[in-house]
Amino acid sequence: MSDWDVVSVLSNLGINFDLEGSKIRVQGIGSIDEATESDLAFCKYVDQKGLSYISRSKAGVILCKKEMQGLVHPNSKQLFVFTDNPRLTFIRLTREMTHQQQLVGISPRAVISEKSKIGSGCYIGDYTVIGDNCSVGDNTVVYDRVSLVQNCIIGSNCVIQSGASLGSDGFAFERYEDGKLEKFPHTGNVRLGNNVEIYANCSIARGSLSDTSIGDGTKLDALVHIAHNVIVGKNCELTAGTIIGGSTSVGDT
Numbered sequence: 384m385s386d387w388d389v390v391s392v393l394s395n396l397g398i399n400f401d402l403e404g405s406k407i408r409v410q411g412i413g414s415i416d417e418a419t420e421s422d423l424a425f426c427k428y429v430d431q432k433g434l435s436y437i438s439r440s441k442a443g444v445i446l447c448k449k450e451m452q453g454l455v456h457p458n459s460k461q462l463f464v465f466t467d468n469p470r471l472t473f474i475r476l477t478r479e480m481t482h483q484q485q486l487v488g489i490s491p492r493a494v495i496s497e498k499s500k501i502g503s504g505c506y507i508g509d510y511t512v513i514g515d516n517c518s519v520g521d522n523t524v525v526y527d528r529v530s531l532v533q534n535c536i537i538g539s540n541c542v543i544q545s546g547a548s549l550g551s552d553g554f555a556f557e558r559y560e561d562g563k564l565e566k567f568p569h570t571g572n573v574r575l576g577n578n579v580e581i582y583a584n585c586s587i588a589r590g591s592l593s594d595t596s597i598g599d600g601t602k603l604d605a606l607v608h609i610a611h612n613v614i615v616g617k618n619c620e621l622t623a624g625t626i627i628g629g630s631t632s633v634g635d636t
Contacts, residue, residue, distance in 0.1 A: 386410055387480050389423060389444050389464065396475055401465040404457035407443040412477055418442035420460055423476065425469040426451075437463075446472050486524055499531075502539065514550065520577065534570075534589050538577035538599070546584040549573045553588035553595075553611025553629060567591055569611060576600070576617070582607070588629075598635065 386408050393400055410421045415436050418424040424442035426433055429450045437445055437455045444462045446469035447455060457463045466472045486506035489495070493507045499517040501507065508527035513519070517531045520539035525531075529543050532550035537543070555567035571590020576599035581587070587609040589595055595609060598617035608626045609615065615627070616635035627633065 387423075389462070389476065392476055392479050393464065393472070396479065398466060398472055398475070400472075401449070401452060402462065403452070403465070404462040405459065407460070407462040409444050409480075412473075412480075413442060415440050415442065415445070423473070423480075425473040427470050446476075485522065490527075508545070517550070532589075534572040536572055536574045538575050538579060540578045541575055542580045544581060544583040544585075544605075547581050547586070549575075549581070549585075549587045550589045551586070553591060555591055555611060555629065571595065571612070573597075579603075582623075585609075 388408050390406060409423045413419065413422040413424050415424045415426045419441055420443045422442050423444045424440060425446035426436045428436055429448050433448065433451050434455055437447060444464060446464045446466060448469055449465045449467055452465045455463065487504055489507040490509045492509045493511045495513045496515045498515040499513050501519045502521035504522040505519055506524045508525060510527055511525055511529040513531045514533040516533055517535040519525065519537045522539055523537055523541040525543045526545045528545050530548045535550040550573050552569040556564040557567060558564055569589055569591045571592060572594045573587050573589045574594050574596045576597060578600045579597050580602045582603055582605040584605055585603050585607045587595060588611040590612045593612050595611055596614045598615055600618040601615055603621045604623040606624050607621050610627060610629040612630040613627050614632045616633055618636045619633060
């Protein structure tokens with residue numbers, strides 16, 4: 384991270400804020416209780432708990448809740464920034480300041496079907512397998528050992544972490560009178576919108592007759608299982624270990 388003028392970055396991002404203290408430039412980020420004089424930190428707490436954390440912190444710049452304005456005061460080597468959502472402001476500042484370079488390229492150890500398409504600016508990691516009838520949108524990152532088995536339509540600016548499996552058959556059978564099981568055909572797709580993030584070792588089955596669909600901006604934590612024909616709306620968060628059974632619909636946010 385370079386040397387950054389936090390106030391200038393905040394202004395460029397259009398964030399509403401108030402200031403108290405010296406105009407400190409920062410070189411790094413840290414937690415409220417471990418940050419140094421050259422670091423940016425945030426405190427999401429208010430009242431006595433917020434006062435305790437902020438007063439003990441050595442961070443050069445601290446993002447504070449607006450409710451703390453007038454209750455806490457920086458020392459001569461600090462700058463306090465008062466904003467509505469310090470944690471969100473911290474995330475936006477960090478993204479702007481670190482300029483994380485997106486991975487781009489296709490590993491020579493990846494296997495990609497000739498019947499599938501990869502957009503521009505993508506990264507496909509080691510030992511990832513992309514089967515037939517898949518498409519990956521622009522600027523999407525697919526990490527190592529991911530399986531897009533078949534019929535996967537991935538949007539732009541998505542992230543799929545290692546070990547995830549998308550596009551396998553769902554679990555659906557019909558019984559004969561004698562009890563034997565006959566597998567139901569799966570001819571549908573898995574569809575991911577834009578800005579979707581799939582964390583490590585998730586499983587998403589393709590649809591049987593209709594599609595399995597994950598909406599724009601939705602995030603799936605590690606070890607989430609999405610069965611066939613499920614529809615998950617936009618900007619949802621599914622935490623680790625969540626299982627959603629077949630043909631279930633989940634609304635937005």
